Amino acid sequence: MSKTAFATHEVFNQSPPFEDIDLFACDRPLKEAVAAFGGSEAEKELSEFGRHWGSAAMAARGRVANENTPKLRTFDARGNRRDEVEFHPAYHELMAHSAHAGVHNSTWTADGKPAGGAAEVVRAAKFYMASQVETGHLCPITMTRAAVAALASQPDLLAKTMPVIATRAYDPSFAPWWTKRGMTLGMGMTEKQGGTDVRANMTRAERAADGYRIVGHKWFMSAPMCDAFLVLAQAAEGLTCFFMPRFAPDGSVNAIHFQRLKDKLGNRSNASSEVEFAGAFAMRIGEEGKGIRTIIQMVQLTRQDCAIASAGLMRSGLAHALHHARHRSVFQKHLADQPLMRAVLADLALHVEASTALVMRLCQAFDRTPNDPREAVYMRLLTPAIKYWTCKSAPPFLFEAMECLGGNGYVEEGILARHYRESPVNAIWEGSGNVMCLDVLRALSREAEAAMAVLHGLTEASHGLPGAGETAGVIAQAFRRRDNEHVARLAIEKLALLAAAAALNKVAPRSAELFAATRLANPHAGMYGAVDLAENDTSALLERALP
Known part of the structure; x- marks a missing residue:
């Protein structure tokens, strides 16, 4: 990238624009999730879309x-x-x-x-x-x-x-x-x-x-x-x-x-x-x-899209942060080679992998619902839970991604400031967090046996992952409480985390193991990067996120 000369200085050590890329081909977790949940035949179509929109x-x-x-x-x-x-x-x-x-x-x-x-x-x-x-x-x-x-x-x-x-x-x-x-x-x-x-x-x-x-x-x-x-x-x-x-x-x-x-x-x-x-x-x-019963058919689909869009916003935040870190040098090293920054970026990448796998698994349930009653229950129970977790994850995630770019992330010339302002609407629109929790409890009350079968299926799909069995037990116990509304947010966040681990286990088992270890077996710290990942896992996550 050519330097620009001013009267007093030259412009250098700035990352080039993250554009003219294939948004599908450069996103290995997305490609693998689409393939794992039935969309492999559309790879050419999606790559064409990715090049155009990128x-x-x-x-x-x-x-x-x-x-x-x-x-x-x-x-x-x-x-x-x-x-x-x-x-x-x-x-x-x-x-x-x-x-x-x-x-x-x-x-x-x-x-x-x-x-x-x-x-x-x-x-x-x-x-x-x-x-x-x-x-x-x-x-x-x-x-x-x-x-x-x-x-x-x-x-x-x-x-x-x-x-x-x-x-x-x-x-x-x-x-x-x-x-x-x-x-x-x-x-x-x-x-x-x-x-x-x-x-x-x-x-x-x-x-x-x-x-x-x-x-x-x-x-x-x-x-x-x-x-x-x-x-x-x-x-x-x-x-x-x-x-x-x-x-x-x-x-x-x-x-x-x-x-x-x-x-x-x-x-x-x-x-x-x-x-x-x-x-x-x-x-x-x-x-x-019967207006609510009629329009809820529409709302179920818009809630699905709230979750997809939030996952997409987080993916964009990660990609821009990682791209910048690979081009920006500080203290004689690229940012992407600094241990603290690598820990942050890898933790962000792990969250995006799980979110992407989870929303694609939910979309597979929507595909299968007309012909599979079990998938229909998964869709009804998990749509509000996935919207709750994914949409609420996006604003703090994008704040962290923005910080990776320093002051450049905070100004409006870049896209991350817009993403950050955009992200809260998905958690508010089509039902706020508390409404999502109440909808999960409502689904439980109407289809208790079938809902517990979904939880059992998640347990099987996440079998062997750190903390998965214990998490399923906590969720089941919370849902059985007579005062379950008091612990609904905790239970539904854990339900979404378990579902994410299960979905990711089908897409990328090693990533699922890391996600479970840092989210299920142990509570995730309040800040991204406060995890202990081996260097080879960190490198693999960053390479998967953006080759």
Whole structure:
């Protein structure tokens, strides 16, 4: 890399940009996890995706989309209500590239059935890589994909919308969804007075000749630029799920009035909004009074993506930290050769290996659920546990990765500051940590015997790993307590750790042994790098992380 000369000094001892790389080929733990959980035949497709998303051009699009945040245009020049959201072209380019790769629909067939095979694993690998470049635009991508699961409760509506959802075209035009080449879907669940407690929602739905008219508000309406939204409202029979398009059947702009866009900590390329419904047209999805049961089909999939994105963010943090450490010299050595830095990087690498194996194992369960009841129980029990652990791991992990770059990591020219600001949203969105714990306990209460069978399966899959048997015993004992809610966070963190060790044992047994020794047999220290790994294990972990 050529030096730059200033009047007083030359610029040297700086790491080159980490770009124009293959995000798949340079990530051995990801490649091995995809293969272990059924996606080996997609290696060429994923490598092509990895080269494209690892390019300098895609990195620039991610940066520009975050520097130029969305703007709400409530009215047009003549005073007509429009409620359009404007984006920088870089955002639309990111959306188009994700849509072209099928990140928003490849887990479904053209008629809205699960695609089968390893579709979930392969799509998750793409989502994981895209999140390393720009995470904000993935909000409408994941909701569009997930909405199909809820729309299945209304087959006639699914049949109408699926031909537009199933295309790999991105159409940002402000027009009725049925006239477009492709469409995106958002979600509106929470209200000011209720938040997570959606049963406290006050938005009302009244029957009309052509569907329903909805009056009320949403405190968080995700991705307001979408072509339609799944919203919850109180109908005559109780809380119900509705399909609310941006345009009414007669082609007029629907009465969806956005009040403002949220000014968020991160996720800045993506728009989130507050909204009022002034008699907005909507169509029912599923039965009246069954809104939670209907929309939870969508939420299960968005929770899955929260975990995948968090793992991807951590992978990116590790890769940038390791890349920098291999090029930066301090005290006459490269940072990557300094014993303390090597301990930190190896410990980070071990966490990423386990997180990656775990989310890919979860995606395999989603692939198998339609035909395997045991996998369906694994999916229901582990999705909230994996979201809990993975998403809560990301912010402190990225802080440590940022510190590996020193001051360069803290400034906005680099990507790690953006990753760090981005990371908390996945733990908050689609159910905070306590909600995830309660959902695991709910799954236990409904399917106690089957859930214990899943725990037994994890014990078998982690057999021989340090501390695995003892951890399983602690989890089982905690779940059997009458006051298990008091120890739910501890038990569910241990459940996720055991599941991660089991998943990693299938992918990379030596890494699984190290993970179990430092996370199960002994409590992991509060800081990364406070572990005692042999030098040959440290070298192997770093080489696996980034050849």
